[in-house]
Amino acid sequence: MSRIGVFVCHCGENIARTVDCAAVAKRLAELPGVAHSVDYKYMCSDPGQALIKQAIAEKGLTGVVVAACSPHMHEKTFRRAVSGAGMNPHFCEMANIREHCSWIHEDRVKATDKATQLASFIVEKVKRNRPLQPIHIPIERRALVIGGGIAGIQASLDIADGNREVVLVEKEPSIGGHMSQLSETFPTLDCSQCILTPRMVETYQHERIRLHTYSEVESVEGYIGNFTVRIRKKSRSIDEEKCNGCGACIQACPNRKSPNEFDTGLGKRTSVYVPFPQAVPNIPVIDRASCLFFRGRAKGAKKDVCKKCEAACGKGAIAFDREDRIIEEKVGAIIIATGYQLYSIGKEQANSAFKGYGEYGYGTIPDVIDGLQFERLASASGPTAGKILRPSDGKEPKRIIFLQCIGSRDPAKGIQFCSKICCMYVAKHTMLYKHKVHGGQATVFFMDIRAAGKGYDEFSRRAIEEDGARYIRGRVSKLERDGEAIKVYGYDTLNGAPVVMDADMVVLATAMVPQTGISTLAQKLSVSY
Structure with a gap:
């Protein structure tokens, strides 16, 4: 015969304001199998837990139901309490009468009735519970990191330095990700490569990191602690064992x-x-x-x-007929660090959920570029060796206009979120431009400046106050080619007036979106997307 103890928590006023906790306890006491039923203001407190332990000892309880908040909050708390009183912790269950009842209802009578029903369901569940014991299974003390950008590299190094083996998979021929394309970083304007390349080399040489570049995850089977991962190593048409990188x-x-x-x-x-x-x-x-x-x-x-x-090739490393091959790795944990790609600005979109911009002339006006293209122009390893030059004619632009929030925060384009970094990298771009083109003028059209990180606001103010960037709060409706210039039609919302400006180059700060194929990868990993 079951002897269930029911404990109804007031949770201060969170529950008691809407639910008559004393009435709930009284009603539950009448259920078959319930040997003890009380209410208390804070069941999660030490005195509240002591009530449970005392009742188990004095009433000979075989199960406990705590009608309180979400099990996510305090299930472990109460199971530890009953375990300390000698009861199997899996004979303790929680009825959620806060999030599922008191917080979503205003009628006290109906809320009290519902709370009683919710708790009575859990009483019946506890009657049917069986004692469970923890089991120990062997696990693979190795981790898989998917993505070899700066996040994946740092995660791999942290795990490997913690004396655990790592399998790092990167789909591109080299690790480094987008950070390797950057010229400098905000808010310190440190050299991107100076930060990244030592970590890349350390990752490659680390004895506990196994690196698979030009590779993709084919399938994942198993469970936490014991995954079997099949990885497709795409053919480079080069024998990696023979190649010495001579070029x-x-x-x-x-x-x-x-x-x-x-x-x-x-x-x-x-x-x-x-x-x-x-x-x-x-x-x-x-x-x-x-x-x-x-x-x-x-x-x-x-x-x-x-x-x-x-x-x-003096090493005979060229292997035209080499095909892709599949390898298997056993791992116990998986980290997904797949990074981002920039939103495609053009009118045609590969993803039907997104809509592009035809009015900005991207792809038709050669001097309308995106932020990552500007980074490559500013980088010493870029196509212009660090000189800011127009793609159309190689001339130095004297007037650059930066447009923020292209795609971001725009439900009409299918992207409602803020990409978080655009305000800062646009401020950085205005500084880089001014440092390289001393007589140039940078103008920024923005919706809001979201500079929420440490030193970020000071950094954006520095672009305006020290480097002379001109910020106009408003949006741009269209861009047109006008001879060698680009005609920019916008609206200044602070002054309430239309703005028409000429630019030699326009840089679009586009939204960040997930990498291509991320939905398929998420399905392979059984994670939400």
Whole structure:
């Protein structure tokens, strides 16, 4: 025969304001199997827990029901209390009469009735509970980190320095992520590469980190502590064991017209390439889509075309016929650090949930670029060696206009959130521009300045007060090409007047969105997205 103890908590006034706790306790005392039922102002307090322990000892209770707040708050608290009184903790259950009742109702009579019903359900559940004991299972003391940007790199180093093995998977040929594309960082204007590259090298050389670049997670099976992960290592068409990174194959490649993804399309690269000079690992990749050999093979050419990289390689590391391969790794924990990509500004969108901008001329007006493209122009390793030059004619722009919140905070475009970093990197861009083009004028159209981090507000004020950036609160309706200039049509909301300005270059601060394929990865990992 069950002997259940019911304890109804007032939670100060959180529950008692709407629910008659004494009445609930009295009604529950009449249920079959309930041997003890009381109410108390704060059951989670030490005196409240003492009441439970005392009742277990004196009444010989076989189960406990605490009608109080959410189990997420105090289930562990009460289970520890009953365990201290000698009861199996899984004979203690909580009825949520705060979030599920008192906080969402105003009628005291109806709320009291509902609280009684909720608690009575849990009484019946406790009657049917069985004693449970914790079990111990062996686990893999290794972690998988998906994504080799700065977040994934730092997570890997922290775990590895904690004496645990790490498997780091990065889909690009090199680790580094977007931070490797930056010129300087805010709010200190430190060199991005000076911060990043030592960590990249340390990750590559760390004895407890196993690095898989140019690889993607194919499938994940198992459970927490024991995952089996299948990883697809995409073919570089290079034998990684033989390659010494000399770069002879890159020098020999005749095709130098492929768009450079690392330079966001502003520069060109060869078909055999490493993404950037500090790439880790320093092993080239053959781009099969642009390689003359693979294109000739796809067209059914009877003779092999080109193969100059193979002839130039003294190590015999060129492996045209090498295919993707699948490897398995056993891990106990998975960290997802897949980073972001910039919202595509153009009118056509790959994701039907988003809508693009046709009025800003991105993709048709060559001197309208996004923030990451500006970073590459400002970077010493970029296509212009750090000089701010217009993509259209290579001239130095004397008037630059920055437009904030392109896509961000815009439900009409499908992105309601603030991307958080745009206000700060635009302020940084105005400083970088002024430092490189001393006679230039930077103008910023903004909705709000959200500078919430340490030193952020001072940094944005510095752009205005020390570097002369002009900030206009308002939006821009359209951009038009006007000879060599770009005509910018906007509205100053503080002055209540339209604004028409000429610019030599326009930089769009676009929203951050998840990486392509993140939904598929989330499904593989069984996480929400």
